[in-house]
Amino acid sequence: MRHHTREEIEAAAHEQMAALEGVALTPKERLAIPPQEMPAQDPVARRRNMQEVALGYTATQARLESLRCLQCRNAPCVEGCPVRIDIPAFLKAAAEGDFQAAVDIIKRNSLLPAVCGRVCPQETQCQAPCTVGRSLKDAAKAVSIGRVERYVADRERDQGRAQLPAIKPATGFRVAVIGSGPAGITVAADLRREGHAVTIFEAFHKPGGVMVYGIPEFRLPKKIVEAEIHALEAMGVEIRTDFVVGRTRKLTDLMEKDGYDAVFVGSGAGLPKFMGIEGENLVGVFSANEYLTRVNLMKAYDFERADTPLFRSRVVVVLGGGNVAMDAARTAVRLGATEVHLVYRRTEAEMPARVEEVAHAKEEGVVFHLLQNAKRIMGDEQGLVKAVECLRYELGAPDDSGRRRPVEIKGSEFIMPCDTVIVAIGNDSNPLIRQTTPGLVTTKWGTIVANEDGATSVPRVYAGGDIVLGAATVILAMGQGRRAAAAIHEMLMREGPYRRRR
Amino acid sequence: MPNRIVFKRQWAEDIFEIKVEAPLIAEERRAGQFVILQLNDEYGERIPLTIADADRTAGTITLIFQTVGKTSHALADLDVGDYIAHMVGPLGHPTHIERVGTVVGVGGGIGAAPLYPIAEAMKAAGNRLIVILGARQAGLMILEDRLAGLADELIVCTDDGSRGRKALVTGPLKEVCERPSKPDLVVAIGPPVMMKACAETTRPYGVRTIVSLNTIMVDGTGMCGGCRVTVDGQTRFVCVDGPEFDGHQVDFDNMIRRLGAYRRQENAAHERCHLEEAIRQKEREAGR
Numbered sequence: 001m002r003h004h005t006r007e008e009i010e011a012a013a014h015e016q017m018a019a020l021e022g023v024a025l026t027p028k029e030r031l032a033i034p035p036q037e038m039p040a041q042d043p044v045a046r047r048r049n050m051q052e053v054a055l056g057y058t059a060t061q062a063r064l065e066s067l068r069c070l071q072c073r074n075a076p077c078v079e080g081c082p083v084r085i086d087i088p089a090f091l092k093a094a095a096e097g098d099f100q101a102a103v104d105i106i107k108r109n110s111l112l113p114a115v116c117g118r119v120c121p122q123e124t125q126c127q128a129p130c131t132v133g134r135s136l137k138d139a140a141k142a143v144s145i146g147r148v149e150r151y152v153a154d155r156e157r158d159q160g161r162a163q164l165p166a167i168k169p170a171t172g173f174r175v176a177v178i179g180s181g182p183a184g185i186t187v188a189a190d191l192r193r194e195g196h197a198v199t200i201f202e203a204f205h206k207p208g209g210v211m212v213y214g215i216p217e218f219r220l221p222k223k224i225v226e227a228e229i230h231a232l233e234a235m236g237v238e239i240r241t242d243f244v245v246g247r248t249r250k251l252t253d254l255m256e257k258d259g260y261d262a263v264f265v266g267s268g269a270g271l272p273k274f275m276g277i278e279g280e281n282l283v284g285v286f287s288a289n290e291y292l293t294r295v296n297l298m299k300a301y302d303f304e305r306a307d308t309p310l311f312r313s314r315v316v317v318v319l320g321g322g323n324v325a326m327d328a329a330r331t332a333v334r335l336g337a338t339e340v341h342l343v344y345r346r347t348e349a350e351m352p353a354r355v356e357e358v359a360h361a362k363e364e365g366v367v368f369h370l371l372q373n374a375k376r377i378m379g380d381e382q383g384l385v386k387a388v389e390c391l392r393y394e395l396g397a398p399d400d401s402g403r404r405r406p407v408e409i410k411g412s413e414f415i416m417p418c419d420t421v422i423v424a425i426g427n428d429s430n431p432l433i434r435q436t437t438p439g440l441v442t443t444k445w446g447t448i449v450a451n452e453d454g455a456t457s458v459p460r461v462y463a464g465g466d467i468v469l470g471a472a473t474v475i476l477a478m479g480q481g482r483r484a485a486a487a488i489h490e491m492l493m494r495e496g497p498y499r500r501r502r
Numbered sequence: 503m504p505n506r507i508v509f510k511r512q513w514a515e516d517i518f519e520i521k522v523e524a525p526l527i528a529e530e531r532r533a534g535q536f537v538i539l540q541l542n543d544e545y546g547e548r549i550p551l552t553i554a555d556a557d558r559t560a561g562t563i564t565l566i567f568q569t570v571g572k573t574s575h576a577l578a579d580l581d582v583g584d585y586i587a588h589m590v591g592p593l594g595h596p597t598h599i600e601r602v603g604t605v606v607g608v609g610g611g612i613g614a615a616p617l618y619p620i621a622e623a624m625k626a627a628g629n630r631l632i633v634i635l636g637a638r639q640a641g642l643m644i645l646e647d648r649l650a651g652l653a654d655e656l657i658v659c660t661d662d663g664s665r666g667r668k669a670l671v672t673g674p675l676k677e678v679c680e681r682p683s684k685p686d687l688v689v690a691i692g693p694p695v696m697m698k699a700c701a702e703t704t705r706p707y708g709v710r711t712i713v714s715l716n717t718i719m720v721d722g723t724g725m726c727g728g729c730r731v732t733v734d735g736q737t738r739f740v741c742v743d744g745p746e747f748d749g750h751q752v753d754f755d756n757m758i759r760r761l762g763a764y765r766r767q768e769n770a771a772h773e774r775c776h777l778e779e780a781i782r783q784k785e786r787e788a789g790r
Contacts, residue, residue, distance in 0.1 A: 203723050205540055205548075205588040213725075242590040244723055248526055270725040274737055281732050281756055283763045290726035298720065299545055307547035307572055308720075309767035383759035430724050431742055 006039035006055055013060040020067065027070050031132060035141050036065040038356070043363040047333050050217045050301055053360055054118070059099075062151040066095035066102075068132055068143045076129035077145060082479040085109045087126055087145055094148050100161065103152040111186050111478060114157060114224050117150025119215060119323075120475045121354050140355070157227055164234055168195035173492045176201060176260040178245045178433070181209020182474040183266030183465030185228060186481030187488070188237045194489045199260070200232075201243040206297065209268055210466075211474070213297040214289070216327050218334070219357070222296075246432035251440075255460060261498040262460045262488050265448060266481065269427035269466035275319065279377030280423070284311060284385035288320070288328040288424035295331050313420035315339045317388050318366075319374050320424030321351040322471075326358060328422045329366045340366045341416065345373035345393050345406045371395070371406065375413060377421055387417045426471050433467075445470060454484030460498060462488055505586040508562060513644045516569045517612060518578045519554070525561030527553070527591045533619040534597030534714065534746055537563070538722040540588040541576050549573050550719045552616035552745075553592060566615035566644065593722045594745045597712075601628040603686035606678055607653075608634045608671050608700055610692020614645045616714055617691045621652055624689070630654050632685065634674050636692070640665035671696060672703045679707040687712065690749060694758045701749035713749040715740045717761060731757045 013036060020033070039055040040046075046053055057065065069091040077087040085106050093101035106113045120126075126145045127133065133142030156162050173196045177184045180202040188198045206212055208225040233239060245251055245267070254260045272287035274280050294300040298308035316332040318325050321344035332340045342361070344351060347370050351358060362368065371393040378387045392412035395404040429446040441449045441457035447470055454462040464480030466472055509521035527537060531553050540546040549571075555564035569575045580586070597620045605624045609617035614635055625631045633653040637643040638661045650656045657674045658666030667674070671692070678685055688711040690700035697713040704711045717729040717740045724742035731738055732753035738744065 203590065204721065205543065205590075213721075242588050243526075244590060244593065247591065247593055247723075248530060268725075270723065271739075271742075272725070272727040274727070274730075276737075281730055281737060281753075281760065283759050287727040290720060290728045293720050293726050298547065302545065305545045307542070307545055309547075309764035311763060312767070383756065432723060 003042055004037060004039070005042075006058070009037055009039050010058045010060065013058060013064055017060050017064055020064075025067065030068055030070055031135055033064055033068045035068070036061040036144060036147070038144070038147055040360075046218065047364050050334060052221050053218050054356070056154055057147055057151045059097075059151075059155075062094055062099070062148050063097055065144050065148050066091040069095070070131050072131050076131065077126040077143075080126040080129050081109075082125065082475050083109045083482065085126075085149075090152070091143065091145070091148060094152060099152045099155050102148075103156045106149060106152065110475075111189055111482075112182065112228060112474070113149050113153035115182070115211060115220060115228070116475050116478070117146045117148075117153055118220050118224075119354075119473070120146055121473060122146040123355050125475070157224070162227075162231065164231060165189070165193050167193060167235060170197070171195045171492065173197065173261045173497065174199070174259055175488060175492075176245075176254045176258075176263045177266065178251070178263065179203075179209055179266040179268055179465070179467075180207035180229070180239060181211060181266060181268050181465060181477065183477040183481040183484075184209065184264065185232060186478045187264045187266065187462075187464070187485045188232055189235065190482060190485030191488060192232075192235045192237050196489070196492065197236075197238075199238040199240060201245050202239060202241045203244045203267075204297065205241050207239050207241060209266075213293045214324065214327070216292065216296055216331055218330065219327065244432065246436040251433055251437045251461065252458075255498045256500060261492060262462065264454070264481075264484055264488065265433060265456070265461065265463040265467055266465045266477070267430055267433055267467050269471050270430040271428040271446075272423065273426050273428055274423055275374065275425060277374060277376050279379055279385070282377055282379040282385045283383050284313075284419055285377060285421045285423065286311070288318075288324045288422050289427070291328055291422050292324070292331065295335070301331075301335060310335065311420060313337045315418040316341065316420040316422060317374075317416060317418040318342045318422045318424055320344065320426075321346065321353060322424065322426070323353045323357055324426075325422075325424035326353045326361045326366075328424050330357075330361050330364055332420070332422070333364050333366060337420070341369055341418070342366050343369045343372050343374060343388070343390060343416075345371065346403065347371060347395065350403045369416075373406070373408070374421075378415075385419055385421055387415050388421060389413055390416055427466070429467055429470070437461075452483065453487035454480060455487060460491070505589045507580055507582050507584050507586065510580075510582050513566070514642050517566065517642065517644060518569070519564060519566045519644075520577075520580075521557075521562045521564050522586060522589065523561055524563050524589060524591075527589070528556040528558050528561050528563050531556050531563065531592035532596035533599065533623040534616070535592035535594050536616075536716075536722075536745060537565070537589050537591030538593060538719065539577070539586050539590075541573060541580075541586060543587055546587065547573050548588075548720055548722070550593070550716060550722060550741075552714070552716070554615040554618055556619075566612065568612045590722065593741060595743075597623065597689075597746055599623045599627050603629065604632065604683065605629040606632045606634065606675065606685045606688045607649075608636070608675055608688060608690040608692070609645070609649070610636045610671055610690075610696040611638065611642060612644070613690075613692030613696070614643075614649065617689065618645055618648060620689055620691075620714075621649060625652055632678060633657070634659070634671050634678070635666075636660065636669075636671035636696075637665070638662070670699070672699045675700055675703050679704055679709055685709055688749075689714075694754055694761065697749060697752075698754035698758075701752070701754070705750055711749040712746050713752060714745050715747060715752070715757065716745065717757065718763065731760070
């Protein structure tokens with residue numbers, strides 16, 4: 001497909017809109033409105049810059065896309081949304097051009113629409129059951145709910161209209177929130193709104209969690225995350241960076257010694273998995289976490305100014321098929337690798353990555369190797385990576401996850417030369433809090449056991465996000481944060497302050 | 503604001519000691535733990551440094567470091583009253599301190615700094631403490647007086663014989679292992695090649711040997727895995743599984759190679775520093 005410029009897309013949208021203005025649309029007419037293409041940076045140009053790829057809808061496009069919504073009574077999209085945003089209502093407002101009303105409706109359920117509009121896997125959530133996509137017999141033609149969400153959230157921020165929520169009178173209670181990612185931010189905002197004093201503890205020097213160290217600038221501009229953090233601070237949430245709960249202070253000491261009445265753990269996944277194959281500790285093998293953190297948080301892409309060094313790669317092999325694998329592969333492209341290969345043991349249909357990220361990666365020249373997997377990593381006499389030995393796979397019977405299990409083809413080994421390997425096969429949960437908090441019950445995978453309110457086995461300690469879910473998404477973390485905040489508030493009002501043992 | 507430098511001392515041309523205000527870290531830290539620091543918000547790199555000592559009452563920690571790269575040089579340029587932009591810790595597992603009998607602490611070069619708090623704790627736990635202190639030359643030897651005050655026996659050696667015996671630390675270590683009552687535990691801290699040599703020295707005698715690894719790290723909390731080492735065939739993270747491991751199980755060759763992963767870039771950055779300094783110098787002269 002030829003790349004369309006933003007101007008071309010806007011001109012087409014303008015024409016389409018002119019024909020519809022002031023007309024009461026039948027469902028058939030709505031279904032006839034062309035799905036709005038997301039304007040994007042030219043694929044050739046963006047291979048050499050870190051700026052955002054998807055440029056966002058124009059106002060006309062946002063209205064047109066919203067007009068495609070059939071306003072179904074049963075609203076299957078709402079069922080598909082982990083935080084149950086009233087999607088038909090916000091799309092109706094957006095279709096009428098009342099973008100402020102639209103974002104206000106979203107914000108009743110979601111704290112971070114500008115982030116979620118960009119990084120949610122809409123095609124497996126709200127857009128999967130969309131009646132429009134079903135009627136057109138193509139899930140890719142469902143209403144682009146996320147793109148409209150992004151538009152209305154960006155517009156509010158860019159026009160400086162975002163208002164801080166009202167803060168209720170001080171309750172005198174203090175809550176510690178561990179981690180400043182999506183779960184922590186949500187808990188902090190919701191509890192602060194109820195009048196509690198909230199401190200967020202962040203291990204890194206900069207708040208934002210996975211949104212700053214993990215997701216690259218070209219997919220989620222850091223200024224958007226910064227705006228959310230500033231809003232929290234303006235609400236009176238205290239943020240303490242360089243603070244590792246479990247090490248700088250034990251979790252229980254926050255209540256026992258430091259006067260907090262409750263704790264929320266949203267410390268994230270944060271312990272990269274490796275494949276356990278030969279050669280994984282050779283020089284030139286990185287976890288995606290390390291690779292992305294060096295680039296995103298430590299700004300190693302800025303060779304001139306950043307002190308954090310970056311391994312100079314020519315031929316990169318990325319192992320994995322999720323969003324993190326796409327992020328790593330596309331980052332490698334931007335940092336000047338001449339070839340970037342992505343190796344995934346299932347097919348594209350099973351890839352957990354967002355459809356848009358897969359498409360973008362291909363446009364940018366990442367070479368996909370499907371139904372293949374690394375068997376071992378080979379090094380030279382200096383201990384530097386020189387190749388990956390791969391195996392070919394075929395799909396067998398479905399496994400527990402319902403996906404067809406990839407089965408290796410015996411004797412199909414082949415060599416893929418490279419100088420860098422990035423392992424992006426997921427995370428285990430970080431052990432620090434588990435190891436240093438007596439009585440905290442965890443699963444065999446190390447995730448914290450929490451009920452649907454986020455309550456853990458330790459009184460007044462709640463948890464949510466990846467530390468409970470394993471590797472999940474921003475929106476699920478946010479949803480858990482919401483429920484935990486409500487439960488913490490209710491607990492505090494019912495049980496009062498923490499009674500110190502000494 | 504925390505992280506103010508309150509004391510600075512230069513031990514040798516490239517070895518510095520600073521005391522930094524960090525009350526929380528001073529309160530929580532135990533022997534064997536480290537901090538990660540960063541000197542610039544946006545573009546700084548994060549480097550791990552072992553905590554050499556702490557004063558809970560004053561709320562300070564002591565860091566002793568060698569200038570090797572851009573950040574450690576910049577750290578050495580800070581003066582009393584200056585602030586370290588970011589410092590997080592204490593990280594890593596504390597040393598397992600118990601009464602085992604005779605403990606030999608081996609400190610090579612700058613390794614004497616992380617050895618000091620461990621030696622102190624081992625002594626306090628009731629162990630007989632032998633310290634072997636080595637350096638390339640007399641001028642690079644640190645903490646000799648403090649360790650002398652602590653140890654039941656102190657053996658000093660230098661590569662060139664300018665102080666103490668002319669020997670590598672492995673010489674006296676071997677002798678100690680051959681004594682009728684061989685030691686119960688060796689804690690060896692220093693450059694990777696020294697730790698490797700110490701582990702090889704004690705291996706035939708079956709003396710348990712702990713080493714403290716200082717690998718490349720980014721976050722220091724388990725998130726990046728950059729610090730991973732091969733121990734007994736398994737991948738372990740120095741930041742959350744270590745920093746101390748059984749020296750007889752560590753794949754030192756792999757670790758040494760991984761430490762050199764960025765050498766080319768580090769050297770370039772370092773050279774650029776010197777170049778920029780030279781340019782500034784020229785400009786100052788021209789301006790005069």
